[in-house]
Amino acid sequence: MIDLEFIKQAPKIELHAHLNGCVRKETLQQFALEKNLQLDFSCFDRKDNDGQFHVFGIISQTIKTLPDFRRITREMLEDFKHQNVIYLEIRTTPKECENGCFTMEEYVNTILEVIKDHNQQKDQTMQVRLLLSIDRGRSQEHAQKVMNLILKMHKEQPYIVGLDLSGNPEKNSFQDFIKYFQQCKSLNIKTTLHAAVIDGQKVIDETLEMIEFQPDRVGHFNFFNKQLHDRIIEKKIPIELCPTSNFFTKGLKDMSEHHFKDFFYQGHLVSLSTDDTGVFDTDSTQEHQKIIRAFNLNKEQFKQLLINSSKMVFDAQLKEYLQQNINQYFETQQG
Ligand code: 6MZ
Numbered sequence: 001m002i003d004l005e006f007i008k009q010a011p012k013i014e015l016h017a018h019l020n021g022c023v024r025k026e027t028l029q030q031f032a033l034e035k036n037l038q039l040d041f042s043c044f045d046r047k048d049n050d051g052q053f054h055v056f057g058i059i060s061q062t063i064k065t066l067p068d069f070r071r072i073t074r075e076m077l078e079d080f081k082h083q084n085v086i087y088l089e090i091r092t093t094p095k096e097c098e099n100g101c102f103t104m105e106e107y108v109n110t111i112l113e114v115i116k117d118h119n120q121q122k123d124q125t126m127q128v129r130l131l132l133s134i135d136r137g138r139s140q141e142h143a144q145k146v147m148n149l150i151l152k153m154h155k156e157q158p159y160i161v162g163l164d165l166s167g168n169p170e171k172n173s174f175q176d177f178i179k180y181f182q183q184c185k186s187l188n189i190k191t192t193l194h195a196a197v198i199d200g201q202k203v204i205d206e207t208l209e210m211i212e213f214q215p216d217r218v219g220h221f222n223f224f225n226k227q228l229h230d231r232i233i234e235k236k237i238p239i240e241l242c243p244t245s246n247f248f249t250k251g252l253k254d255m256s257e258h259h260f261k262d263f264f265y266q267g268h269l270v271s272l273s274t275d276d277t278g279v280f281d282t283d284s285t286q287e288h289q290k291i292i293r294a295f296n297l298n299k300e301q302f303k304q305l306l307i308n309s310s311k312m313v314f315d316a317q318l319k320e321y322l323q324q325n326i327n328q329y330f331e332t333q334q335g
Contacts, residue, residue: 001296002292002297002298002299002302004285004289006299006333007285007288007289007292007302008083008084008285009084009329009333010084010288010302010306010326010329011084011085011086011306011322011325011326011329012083012084012085012086012284012285012288012306012309013085013086013087013088013271013306013309013310013312013313013322014080014085014087014088014089014273014274014284015089015217015240015271015273015309015312015313016089016091016192016219016240016242016271016273016274016275017076017080017088017089017090017091017273017274017275017276017277018090018091018092018133018166018275018276019069019072019073019076019090019091019092019111020056020059020060020063020072020092020093021055021056021059021275021276021277021278021279022072022076022079022090022274022276022277022278023059023063023072023075023076023278024072024075024079024278025041025044025278025281027071027072027075028041028058028059028062028063028278029041031062031063031064031068032062035062035064037061037062039058039061039062040058041058043055043058044279044281047248047279047280048248048249048251049198049249052248052276052279053168055279056279059278064097065097066102066106066107066110069095069107069110069111070110070111070113070114073090073110073111073114073115074114076090076277077114077115077118077126077128079277079283080126080283080284081125081126083283083284083285084284084285085126085284086125086126086127086322086325087126087127087128087129087310087313087315087318087322088126088127088128088129089128089129089130089131089161089162089313089314090111090115090128090129090130090131091130091131091132091133091164091166092108092111092130092131092132092133093132093133093134093135093138093146093166093167094107094108094132094133094145094146094149095107104145104146104149105149105152105153108130108132108149108153108160111130112130112157112159112160115128115129115130115159116159119159127315127318128159129159129160129161129313129314129315130159130160130161131160131161131162131163131164131190131192131314132146132149132150132160132162132163132164133146133163133164133165133166133167134146134147134163134164134165134166134167134177134180135166135167136165136166136167136168136169136171136172136173136174136176136177136194137167137168137171137172138167140176143177143180144180146163146180147163147180147183150163150184150189151183151187154187154189161189161190161314161315162184162189162190162191162192162216162314163180163181163184163189163190163191163192164191164192164193164194164219165177165181165192165193165194166194166219167194169194169197169198169203170198173202173206174193174206174209174210174213175206175209178209178213181193181213181215182213190216190217190314191215191216191217192215192216192217192218192219192240193210193213193215193218193219194218194219194220195207195210195211195218195219195220195221196218196220196221196222196223196224196228197219197220197222197223197249198222198223198249199222199223200223203223204223204224204225204228207221207224207228208227208228208231211228211231211232211235211237214235214237215237216237216238216314217237217238217239217240217312218232218237218238218239218240219239219240219242220239220240220241220242220245220246220249221239221241221259222246222249222250222259223250224259229262232268233263233266233268236268236269238268238269238270238271238308238311238312239263239268239269239270239271240270240271240273240312241258241259241260241270241271241272241273241291242272242273242274242275242287243255243258243260243272243287243290243291244274244275244280244282244286244287244290245274245275245276245279245280246258246259247290248280254294255290255291255293255294256294256295258291258294260272260291260294260295261295264295264301264305264308269308269311269312270305270308270309271305271308271309271312272284272287272288272291272305272309273287274287288302288305291305299330303326303327303330306326307323307326307327310322310323310326
């Protein structure tokens with residue numbers, strides 16, 4: 001049995017974490033108090049899909065200014081570093097202030113400044129990269145603005161490494177946004193898509209289209225039939241699993257039902273991430289612990305899982321560094 005401290009100390013990789021979903025609950029409550037907002041935080045106790053999207057409503061009403069965004073980014077980095085994460089990809093939907101007090105570019109630059117300060121510290125053990133998200137629940141106009149931003153920024157900002165499709169899966173469809181992802185592909189900008197988050201025939205059809213598009217990774221992949229399962233393996237598209245989030249979305253009774261088992265043992269690349277530490281009250285250690293416990297993984301399998309995650313990172317230059325760290329940890333700790 002692998003103990004919790006061994007999992008905590010292990011060099012971990014986090015590939016699927018939404019900035020605003022990772023806000024600390026205390027920080028959110030403090031912001032609400034400072035802004036005199038009377039908000040009902042009880043939806044934090046409901047982890048189902050509806051509950052999650054209520055929480056995001058509260059979050060977006062509460063975290064509003066550039067100093068707020070700066071603070072939550074700083075705290076997010078501290079929290080992941082505290083879990084011995086050595087590579088973190090943050091994703092966020094670019095925001096702008098309704099009355100023009102800041103632009104989307106200023107929003108992204110604020111987050112990038114925190115990331116740069118962090119990455120460039122001497123002897124920094126955790127490297128952070130940024131993905132921009134298109135929110136499928138929002139307009140084409142919004143998506144186009146995100147696209148313009150990534151086109152403008154990705155060359156001079158090497159910490160921006162990809163484009164994500166997220167947001168409420170009931171809204172719109174992949175086809176509404178595919179052109180942006182095709183454009184990224186043609187420019188060698190990495191792509192990841194929230195796929196098969198919820199159940200239903202419409203989602204199955206959409207997921208098939210996503211797989212045929214061949215993004216660099218997909219997120220969640222909660223609901224699939226044999227055709228989708230076999231096709232994603234055939235196409236070798238790695239999956240960002242988020243055990244706690246997936247557990248609630250799928251309504252599982254026990255983590256041993258998690259679809260980790262349908263991919264990991266076949267050698268298909270999967271990684272374990274938090275999705276939204278604030279919403280799901282979790283961290284990278286707990287996500288790994290839950291799967292290790294549920295499937296009784298041994299150290300060799302845990303190491304394989306981390307090595308597989310390192311193969312999925314969007315900043316390819318760091319792969320070797322990450323693998324060295326993982327190998328070294330398991331060599332020195334094997335006992
Ligand atoms: C889909 C999700 C999500 O972008 O404001 N988000 N979208 N599925 C999920 N889980 C199953 N968890 C988070 O961070 C918050 C936003 O991330 C997306 C939602 O659009 C949410 O509003 P940012 O930093």
